[in-house]
Amino acid sequence: MENSPKSRGRFGIHGGQYIxxxxxxAVIELEDAYEHYKQEPAFCEELTALLNEYAGRPSRLYxxxxxxxxxxxxxxxxxxxxxxxxGSHKINNVxxxxxxxxxxxxxxxxxxxxxxxxxxxxxxxxxxxxxxCVVFMGAxxxxxxxxxxxxxxxxxxxxxxxxxxxxxxxxxxxxxxxxWTSRIADTHYCLGSxxxxxxxxxxxxxxxxxxxxxxxxxxxxxxxxxxxxxxACVGGGSNAMGSFHNFIExxxxxxxxxxAAGRGIDTADTAATIHTGRLGIFHGMKSYFCQDEYGQIxxxxxxxxxxxxxxxxxxxxxxHDIKRAEYVAITDEEAVTAFEYLSRxxxxxxxxxxxxxVSYAMKLAPKLAADKIIVVTLSGRGDKDCAAIxxxxxxxxxx
Amino acid sequence: MSNLKNAFxxxxxxxxxxxxxxxxxxxxxxxxxxxxxxxxxxxxxxxxFSDPTAEGPVIQAANIRALKGGVTTDKxxxxxxxxxxxxxxxxxxxxxxxxxxxxxAERFLEQCAAVKMDGxxxxxxxxxxxxxxxxLCRTHGLDLVSLVAPTSEKRIAMxxxxxxxFLYIVSSLGVTGVRAEIKTDLAAIMAAxxxxxxxxxxxGFGISTPEQAKKMSMLADGVIVGSAIIKxxxxxxxxxxxxxxxxxREMKNAIxx
Numbered sequence: 001m002e003n004s005p006k007s008r009g010r011f012g013i014h015g016g017q018y019i020x021x022x023x024x025x026a027v028i029e030l031e032d033a034y035e036h037y038k039q040e041p042a043f044c045e046e047l048t049a050l051l052n053e054y055a056g057r058p059s060r061l062y063x064x065x066x067x068x069x070x071x072x073x074x075x076x077x078x079x080x081x082x083x084x085x086x087g088s089h090k091i092n093n094v095x096x097x098x099x100x101x102x103x104x105x106x107x108x109x110x111x112x113x114x115x116x117x118x119x120x121x122x123x124x125x126x127x128x129x130x131x132x133c134v135v136f137m138g139a140x141x142x143x144x145x146x147x148x149x150x151x152x153x154x155x156x157x158x159x160x161x162x163x164x165x166x167x168x169x170x171x172x173x174x175x176x177x178x179x180w181t182s183r184i185a186d187t188h189y190c191l192g193s194x195x196x197x198x199x200x201x202x203x204x205x206x207x208x209x210x211x212x213x214x215x216x217x218x219x220x221x222x223x224x225x226x227x228x229x230x231x232a233c234v235g236g237g238s239n240a241m242g243s244f245h246n247f248i249e250x251x252x253x254x255x256x257x258x259x260a261a262g263r264g265i266d267t268a269d270t271a272a273t274i275h276t277g278r279l280g281i282f283h284g285m286k287s288y289f290c291q292d293e294y295g296q297i298x299x300x301x302x303x304x305x306x307x308x309x310x311x312x313x314x315x316x317x318x319x320h321d322i323k324r325a326e327y328v329a330i331t332d333e334e335a336v337t338a339f340e341y342l343s344r345x346x347x348x349x350x351x352x353x354x355x356x357x358v359s360y361a362m363k364l365a366p367k368l369a370a371d372k373i374i375v376v377t378l379s380g381r382g383d384k385d386c387a388a389i390x391x392x393x394x395x396x397x398x399x
Numbered sequence: 400m401s402n403l404k405n406a407f408x409x410x411x412x413x414x415x416x417x418x419x420x421x422x423x424x425x426x427x428x429x430x431x432x433x434x435x436x437x438x439x440x441x442x443x444x445x446x447x448f449s450d451p452t453a454e455g456p457v458i459q460a461a462n463i464r465a466l467k468g469g470v471t472t473d474k475x476x477x478x479x480x481x482x483x484x485x486x487x488x489x490x491x492x493x494x495x496x497x498x499x500x501x502x503x504a505e506r507f508l509e510q511c512a513a514v515k516m517d518g519x520x521x522x523x524x525x526x527x528x529x530x531x532x533x534x535l536c537r538t539h540g541l542d543l544v545s546l547v548a549p550t551s552e553k554r555i556a557m558x559x560x561x562x563x564x565f566l567y568i569v570s571s572l573g574v575t576g577v578r579a580e581i582k583t584d585l586a587a588i589m590a591a592x593x594x595x596x597x598x599x600x601x602x603g604f605g606i607s608t609p610e611q612a613k614k615m616s617m618l619a620d621g622v623i624v625g626s627a628i629i630k631x632x633x634x635x636x637x638x639x640x641x642x643x644x645x646x647x648r649e650m651k652n653a654i655x656x
């Protein structure tokens with residue numbers, strides 16, 4: 001189907017702005033502000049300083065020698081977004097959006113969060129920039145990620161548990177959107193992934209693009225060639241989009257997104273959108289969504305609260321359509337095995353989200369020659385997941 | 400002439416909203432009949448959606464009740480076909496873009512035409528995206544109703560100029576739901592609407608009492624009420640039809656007196 005010329009922010013047929021009229025001027029104002037500030041040197045310098053001095057960029061590109069040796073194939077590099085301040089890649093986008101919101105005269109940030117990583121990052125930026133912060137989090141997720149709820153409160157944010165629907169990430173997004181329609185003048189919705197209505201998928205991709213920019217520069221310097229594959233986990237898809245963005249033009253680099261298969265893509269307990277979803281319109285965008293035959297959004301499942309989302313960002317949907325990126329599904333069991341493997345092999349505890357990417361690297365590396373290079377983005381650190389993984393393995397520990 | 404536009408020609412219009420299948424479709428049919436018998440000029444039939452992002456808690460809960468009861472888009476079409484034997488006033492569907500898109504927009508609108516629906520309201524389809532469905536609505540003779548919000552400002556002109564049927568004026572920021580007070584400068588919004596179209600305009604969101612309805616009807620051509628009716632349904636369930644009928648009568652009387 002052709003897109004209307006009036007429609008903005010399209011990636012192929014995906015994207016767009018399917019939101020209530022009440023929000024239209026807000027997203028137009030945001031787009032105008034972003035287009036203005038992204039080319040203003042002072043803004044870029046200020047953001048770079050924050051990323052470097054505050055968030056700890058550039059993040060390390062670590063050669064995982066033991067893992068490489070153990071798997072016996074391609075050289076594996078880990079892009080250590082887990083070492084960023086607040087423990088995940090989420091801070092890259094949040095610092096950008098918070099700074100932009102501040103320039104727009106906004107005094108209040110609202111955000112959705114699944115695992116809590118984006119909520120913690122938003123609460124952190126709000127504290128740093130003297131802004132009020134309200135985070136919507138599925139009630140189910142507040143239980144799975146109790147530690148992150150405390151971190152957000154410690155940082156001065158108000159955390160609102162969302163009881164509607166499946167009480168997970170999608171419901172937190174819905175509730176944040178509802179909140180934004182009721183209070184726009186002083187409030188910026190700091191959306192955490194490459195999803196939602198235009199311009200969010202573009203803004204978040206650009207702010208996360210620093211990941212692939214750094215990978216590319218450093219790998220060329222150290223190895224003199226581009227990687228064979230870049231692997232990242234995908235829920236909404238922000239760390240993956242950030243990891244892919246500067247490699248899209250390099251056709252020889254395989255871009256691999258790892259979806260959460262949950263208990264398996266042949267079961268109802270899955271969040272693998274590309275594998276089990278179909279075209280739809282939800283949360284402001286046209287993309288692929290897990291849904292029933294009448295378009296009712298499916299209750300999705302993954303052990304990972306951060307990948308537990310029934311949709312995928314529109315640019316990923318497009319990269320899938322044009323076959324520029326591959327999307328693979330990783331089960332809970334495989335992710336937990338990778339979580340334990342990386343902890344023991346490299347002494348790095350990855351976020352359970354990132355463990356989905358590690359798992360696929362474990363499958364792919366042995367099939368590739370020793371002169372090939374795989375870069376795996378470790379989107380976050382796994383401290384937050386230890387209690388849940390212990391429970392998964394039948395151990396009951398107190399956080 | 401558009402049946403929807405025509406529905407405003409006899410004076411101020413009262414437009415109740417009902418979530419189909421809450422608590423079941425038999426009750427919905429009776430509620431529609433009661434509303435029509437008591438002065439409703441147009442009825443908005445909500446097709447439930449799992450994640451209604453423009454709705455407040457009351458209508459969200461109605462959507463959940465309806466879906467739990469097993470209602471589907473096909474069952475709703477069947478109900479409307481049955482209703483159309485007796486109900487002559489215009490009927491519009493209110494639902495979310497995915498319900499239409501996922502069903503297949505062409506197939507959805509064919510079915511709408513077959514059961515004589517008059518219009519479609521999609522709260523997550525702003526002006527910029529309406530071409531997704533507008534040509535198909537036109538082909539099948541349905542008006543795609545546009546919404547104007549308190550934040551629309553300069554957008555009102557372009558929205559009003561391309562509007563069909565009637566304009567849905569959103570009274571307040573935020574989601575649907577009963578409000579004690581409506582603070583938006585609706586007179587200014589109505590003036591901007593009038594400047595750009597001859598179509599009637601109805602105000603919705605937050606209206607529940609006859610006093611509010613009367614006040615709104617003095618500004619616009621019609622009044623839309625959703626959450627207050629859904630509350631009656633939530634309270635009385637299958638026994639709700641006469642109570643909804645009575646409420647519609649009170650509201651209609653308030654806006655024509």
